[in-house]
Amino acid sequence: MIDDTSASLKVSVVVPAYNSGTHIERLVDSLVRQSMPPTQFEAIFVDDGSTDDTPARLDALAAAHPHFRVLHIDNSGWPSRPRNVGVAHARGEYVVFVDDDDWLGDEALDRMYGIGATHGADVVIGRMTGHGGRGVPRELFRKNRFDATVANAPLIDSLTCHKMFRRAFLDEHELRFPEGWPRRLEDHRMVVRAYLLSKRTCVLSDYTCYHHSRRDDGGNVTADQxxxxxxxxxxxxxxxxxxxxxxxxxxxxxxxxxxxxxxxxxxxxxxxxxxxxxxxxxxxxxxxxxxxxxxxxxxxxxxxxxxxxxxxxxxxxxxxxxxxxxxxxxxALRAAALVERHALAGTTLTLTVAAWLESDGRPVAAGRTGDRDLLVLPVENVPAELRDVTEALVQGRVDVVARRQGTGDEVFLPVTSTVERVVGPDGTAHAVHRATVTVDYRTVNAGRTAGMWRLKARVTSLARTQDVRLPLLVRCATDGAPPRVVDETAFLTRLRQAVRRRVRAGLRALPALRGRRG
Structure with a gap:
């Protein structure tokens, strides 16, 4: 154990745990790999009365890692009490809340603490990425923000507690997770109050700090429950x-x-x-x-x-x-996207993507009534002002996002956006959104480009935001290396052509083979 009289710790990581099993291993591995020295942070696991081998597993971890601590409490049935107990025992200048089936980027604590200490932040939010279908905020992480508020930034999009909080700030305002009934949305109630009381909130968007996962074993609460x-x-x-x-x-x-x-x-x-x-x-x-x-x-x-x-x-x-x-x-609504052109000149990637919203293979259109475009819906008696999409039709956009395979890191590529209002032969109108990317790929993800990156279009139109996979992969052998673009459409075309050639050659050879058999 770290001696209480030692120099104050920078960070306390608080982890509520219940019947975690092997799901906790990724988190443990990420804590062991942290670039912050183990003498500067602690991990506090609060076992919420687990009934499997989790207590023994955690005790063994604490025995093997001096900066890990384990607290055992009676089962409360919800993460609020374990988190509160963890805060009460924390000794770090900052507290980070992590769920037992999620994990941290290797430099997460270093980077988040660095921003917090530099700017005197009460709250630091690190970029998140989702795994297994877990949704995470997107717009919030478009850029770094060193003085974010609910008025000047989309902080309200991120209400889970997986952030870094200055411990003195938590204590000053008695910010704790609500216990008892109602249990739901406990993080919303704590986090929104923290936002409204914080003197400075920072958002770190150029490094993936938090990996948010969805368990596939029924461990997550579902809507019908x-x-x-x-x-x-x-x-x-x-x-x-x-x-x-x-x-x-x-x-x-x-x-x-x-x-x-x-x-x-x-x-x-x-x-x-x-x-x-x-x-x-x-x-x-x-x-x-x-x-x-x-x-x-x-x-x-x-x-x-x-x-x-x-x-x-x-x-x-x-x-x-x-x-x-x-x-x-x-x-039945779907977003659709098409790569109209792409090119790679040295390390500079350019491409243009067109996107639209469609239903049953046709663009979603609005009928013209007077000087307004009105959405045609399958329900009647809806006031025209509610169906008015005259402005919304041309206010959507398409972003191009690069997602690294394996790690799940996501970055927005810089785009120039345009929108075209297209009128069909029946007089209805729909929107086609275009994004043109021009980027030196060596600068993507702050230069950490090694690996294979899937490009996708993020289409926002008429209240829907949906990702559409593009047939382009960008491969970088090492960080900052010249990229190589793989066009899956061209590859599949060549593959189909090769298969057809082989089939035709086989058919031509059949008469000769039959003759030899005769």
Whole structure:
């Protein structure tokens, strides 16, 4: 164990653990690999009354690594108490919360602490990447931000607790995770309060610090196990925190809109609604209806993209049958993208990508009524102002993202964006978004380019953001090495041609073979 009288530690990593099994090994390995010396940080594992071999596994780790500590508590059934116990025992200047099935980048603690100490930050958010279908914030990590607030940055997009907090800041404001009922959204309630109290929040976007995973063994809580009454009681408490710190107006509306969109309306969309039990959907819809009516001013829903505005209207009007019809229609929507050109000159990569939203292979179009483009929907009696996509049709965009295979690192490539409003022969209109990339690939990911990078288009149109795989791979032998572009479309074309040639040659040879057999 590290002696309490030694120099103060820079970072305490707090990990709640319950029946972790082998899922914790990636985290342990990443802690052992940290570039920060082990004398400068500690890892505190709080075993929440595990019933498998987790307690013994953690005790063995602590015996092997002097900077690891293990605390055993009675089962609480939720991460809040283990995290709070970890904070109470932490000795670091900063505290980082990590889940037992996630892991850290090798330089995460060094880099996050460096930014925090340099800028005197109360909160530091490191770039995240998701694995196994786990979603993570995207727009927040478009660039480094050294004085981010809920007003000048999309902090509200990131409400999980997997961040670095100055311990004195946590203690000063008694920032802890809520225990007891309701348990849900405990991180939202703690983190949004931290944002609103923080004197300085920094966002590190040029290094992947946190790897967020989705377990494939049922270890993650699923939507149909969610108790709508408990969940939305917790959401109301998060809204209460915002209301206590932010005056009524555009900023409060924007913050409220985050929960309306992601925790409320997204549960009533597409496959997520259609595959859920009907009784559960009815409970969710009732909670959403009541919160919209009781808590949100008109500016909250008014700031949503068009399809969300329509859905919010249907939910508020208690039109659940129409909500389901909209979900069936929306399930068929897809983003599509096409590489129109690409070239590599030395280390400079250029490409142009066109993208659009389509349904059943045809672009999603809007009908022209007077001077407005109105979305054509499978439900009736929706006010025209809610279906108005005149501006939204040309406000979408397409980004080009490089994702490194293996590590999951994602970076936005610099793009110049344009949009074209295309009118079809039937008079309907749709949008085609284009992005042109020109980048010296040696500078991508701050020069850490070794490996194979998959390029994809991130299409945002009419309230949908969806990734579309592009047929381009960029391979770099080492960091900063000249890239090589692999065009999978050309490769498959050559492969099909080669197969056809072999088949034709085989067919030509058949008569001769038959003759020899005769």
């Amino acid at each position: 969610l108790d709508p009454g408990e969940y939305y009681a917790a959401l109301r408490e998060a809204l209460d925190i915002v209301d206590a710190h932010v005056e009524p107006g555009p900023l409060r509306d924007r913050l409220h809109r985050r929960w309306l969109r992601h925790q409320m309306l997204d549960r009533l969309r597409g496959r997520r609604l259609l595959e859920a039990p009907q009784a559960w959907v009815g409970q969710v819809a009732a909670e959403v209806r009541d919160i919209i009516r009781e808590r949100f001013g008109p500016g909250v829903a008014a700031g949503l993209p068009p399809m969300y505005r329509v859905l919010a209207h249907l939910a508020e009007q208690d039109r659940l049958a129409d909500v389901r019809r909209l979900a069936e229609w929306e399930q």
